[in-house]
Amino acid sequence: MSSLLLTPEQRQIVSQAGQFLLIDAVAGSGKTTTLAQCVAYRERQGTPADGILALVFTEAARQVFLQRLAQAGASRSIRVATYAEFARGLLADWQGQGLIDGALDYLPDAEAMRPCVFEAIEEAAADPQADREYGYDLNNLHAEIVINQLSRLKGTLAFARFGDASDAELADELDLPRGLLSICRTYERLRRIDAGHFAFQSEHDLVTDVLAIADELGEIVPLPCPALVVADEWHDANAAQISLLRKLAGPRTRIIAAGDKEQVVHSWNGADPRYMGEAFEHLFPGTRRLPLTNSFRCGATLGACAQALTAQVFQSGRAEDTEVEIVRYGKAPEDDCCRQVVDALAGLVESGAAHSLADCAVVLRDAHQSIALENALIARGLPYAMDGCQSYLDRIEILMLRGILHIARLSMAPVRDRGDVKAILRALGLFAGLDYTESEWADAERTIATDPETIRYFYSGRLSRTTDAQETVGPATRRWRARFAEVCDHLIAQASSLSAGELLAHAAAQLQLADATRRLFVHRLDAQAVTRSIDGFIAYARTTGLDAAGLLDHLHQAQRRSGALKKNRQPLVVTTARAAKGKEWRFVHMPFIADGEFPQAHADPAEERRLFYVAMTRTSEKLFLYTPQGHDSHFIRALDLPAARAAARARPAAPAAPATPPRVYLDVPYGEKDAAKQLGAQWDSVQRKWWISPAMPRRLFAKWLPAADGPGRP
Numbered sequence: 001m002s003s004l005l006l007t008p009e010q011r012q013i014v015s016q017a018g019q020f021l022l023i024d025a026v027a028g029s030g031k032t033t034t035l036a037q038c039v040a041y042r043e044r045q046g047t048p049a050d051g052i053l054a055l056v057f058t059e060a061a062r063q064v065f066l067q068r069l070a071q072a073g074a075s076r077s078i079r080v081a082t083y084a085e086f087a088r089g090l091l092a093d094w095q096g097q098g099l100i101d102g103a104l105d106y107l108p109d110a111e112a113m114r115p116c117v118f119e120a121i122e123e124a125a126a127d128p129q130a131d132r133e134y135g136y137d138l139n140n141l142h143a144e145i146v147i148n149q150l151s152r153l154k155g156t157l158a159f160a161r162f163g164d165a166s167d168a169e170l171a172d173e174l175d176l177p178r179g180l181l182s183i184c185r186t187y188e189r190l191r192r193i194d195a196g197h198f199a200f201q202s203e204h205d206l207v208t209d210v211l212a213i214a215d216e217l218g219e220i221v222p223l224p225c226p227a228l229v230v231a232d233e234w235h236d237a238n239a240a241q242i243s244l245l246r247k248l249a250g251p252r253t254r255i256i257a258a259g260d261k262e263q264v265v266h267s268w269n270g271a272d273p274r275y276m277g278e279a280f281e282h283l284f285p286g287t288r289r290l291p292l293t294n295s296f297r298c299g300a301t302l303g304a305c306a307q308a309l310t311a312q313v314f315q316s317g318r319a320e321d322t323e324v325e326i327v328r329y330g331k332a333p334e335d336d337c338c339r340q341v342v343d344a345l346a347g348l349v350e351s352g353a354a355h356s357l358a359d360c361a362v363v364l365r366d367a368h369q370s371i372a373l374e375n376a377l378i379a380r381g382l383p384y385a386m387d388g389c390q391s392y393l394d395r396i397e398i399l400m401l402r403g404i405l406h407i408a409r410l411s412m413a414p415v416r417d418r419g420d421v422k423a424i425l426r427a428l429g430l431f432a433g434l435d436y437t438e439s440e441w442a443d444a445e446r447t448i449a450t451d452p453e454t455i456r457y458f459y460s461g462r463l464s465r466t467t468d469a470q471e472t473v474g475p476a477t478r479r480w481r482a483r484f485a486e487v488c489d490h491l492i493a494q495a496s497s498l499s500a501g502e503l504l505a506h507a508a509a510q511l512q513l514a515d516a517t518r519r520l521f522v523h524r525l526d527a528q529a530v531t532r533s534i535d536g537f538i539a540y541a542r543t544t545g546l547d548a549a550g551l552l553d554h555l556h557q558a559q560r561r562s563g564a565l566k567k568n569r570q571p572l573v574v575t576t577a578r579a580a581k582g583k584e585w586r587f588v589h590m591p592f593i594a595d596g597e598f599p600q601a602h603a604d605p606a607e608e609r610r611l612f613y614v615a616m617t618r619t620s621e622k623l624f625l626y627t628p629q630g631h632d633s634h635f636i637r638a639l640d641l642p643a644a645r646a647a648a649r650a651r652p653a654a655p656a657a658p659a660t661p662p663r664v665y666l667d668v669p670y671g672e673k674d675a676a677k678q679l680g681a682q683w684d685s686v687q688r689k690w691w692i693s694p695a696m697p698r699r700l701f702a703k704w705l706p707a708a709d710g711p712g713r714p
């Protein structure tokens, strides 16, 4: 049984009687805790454990939910599953009962999916009607892009449209290349033999396969009809998941979903604020909505800022405040901003406010902003670990730009490590559209790692040749390779007279890298992120003023130093707003809060605001926001910090809201319950405790009062 005292809001949720309940919760308000308490309560009320199902999105969330169930005193046999796992179990049951044939092959990961994706790419390319502007490359990056797109099309149920819309129509509607859509359609055709009979199946297919089979075979395939389904982190749900939930709702099934509508930040993958609102209410008529407004993570000042930003009630259940400091940066914005971040981080550790850098995180809007930050951290010797995004030194577009500089110099020096040589060459080959076999790659890597000057032959022998009869590349790739070679020839000629920044800027302009990026990364948002990263790196190269050799040397040293720093066991975390969701640190720093950066230009303003809210509410002790001097981002203004501080000061000192429940709970042993009852104590069936109102004379109940309230039991 839990020792946690539920807040009045939490208690109301746990004991409410309606069939469908949607919990509108603020960040850190105990969604998971409350859902687990709902499960334990219903079980105590007689719902059998095997009639209860908890659905979550990830294995990590499953583990947390299991812990919370144990804390709430629920039985261990209650099923907690991810959506994919649950769907897979259903398919296995149907197969076991002989209702469907199931899949011949289960593809557990992207690696296993790759041959099937390649087959789909080849078939789509061979179609006489194929989109000739699309690069049907058979490489890992392209396979990954196809897999992500398959997952999006499934999550949004857009696959259902394939029956009545052409690839061209869908391409237009979804802002995707027609070639990519026909690959996805081909993949699905290769996979799907018949209802309930699949040539192969991956994790991404499971939920939509269950939905499709249930639609096609109707009552032949029985769906479970649990007495209670709870769905955590509901703000991440997509169309497929909400449809599955609907299918599980029998006439007496109770559904409780908890989420924060302000944390819908995965719309790229099908999440939609409507699933936290009207779409849920439409599918589950009579839904009651109840709030969880007390955050146990964010103190009063930050809570008031979050409320001002989102216009949703956001109170603090934390006794201590969470301060917010606005730091302004000036000239040379990137460097000045990062210098201030690094100074503040070092100050937190030196002053003892943070036990180590592991108490801190830097949350970026986007990975491209890490370049100046990582350089500042490396220069200061502060250990850091990237979480949810790669270090700029490892990102494929940066490796490609390094590769271009190596070509310009016709030397791989100073890089000698075979792994580093491999990463740079492959990134270069990918952008250049080089069609190498594994053994050709291995050969090139070995030779160049042994003698860095042989990159010259790699360039003249393969990279710049566009008429090799053995190559099977299409005309679009061939044209692109010719342009690539022309630009590289120019860079080689200019390498000694231009700086690295000028060489790269020339290459980016002549190669129209933004277009090339769109060709490779396909999805508009992915391509934009890579383009920003390329622009950021070129700007950085320009500020150094170094020539190609100098910059390559500098990057090599930076890589070595960052490798050494990575060995530290208590590093600072550098992450992005999206990847930070669900996490928490004592001190959070958010650099580059400037209009155009965060909120990002051309992005959906509502999702930008939600992302900002997610990032800022990861903090428990102090949030640092860095904004340009004289140009506060409109997010900073929206927080209305002076008013938030005033509200926090005006708040009654302590105890905080949840520590002052309107009930005083008693520790009454079972044998003394009648005595307590006679004195006026009442039974709380949610907490499973006796309680009195604060107005009642405590001395009568002194021996049962918890330690903080009275003498209690010896």
Ligand SMILES: Nc1ncnc2c1ncn2[C@@H]1O[C@H](COP(=O)(O)OP(=O)(O)OP(=O)(O)O)[C@@H](O)[C@H]1O
Pocket: 004, 005, 006, 007, 010, 025, 026, 027, 028, 029, 030, 031, 032, 033, 034, 296, 297, 582, 583, 658
């Ligand atoms: N009534 C309560 N009293 C004290 N602490 C509580 C209470 N309810 C929840 N908590 C604590 O608040 C913290 C956050 O709870 P939980 O993880 O359930 O919140 P969440 O809303 O799911 O968080 P997130 O926004 O990160 O998804 C946990 O440490 C939990 O133990």
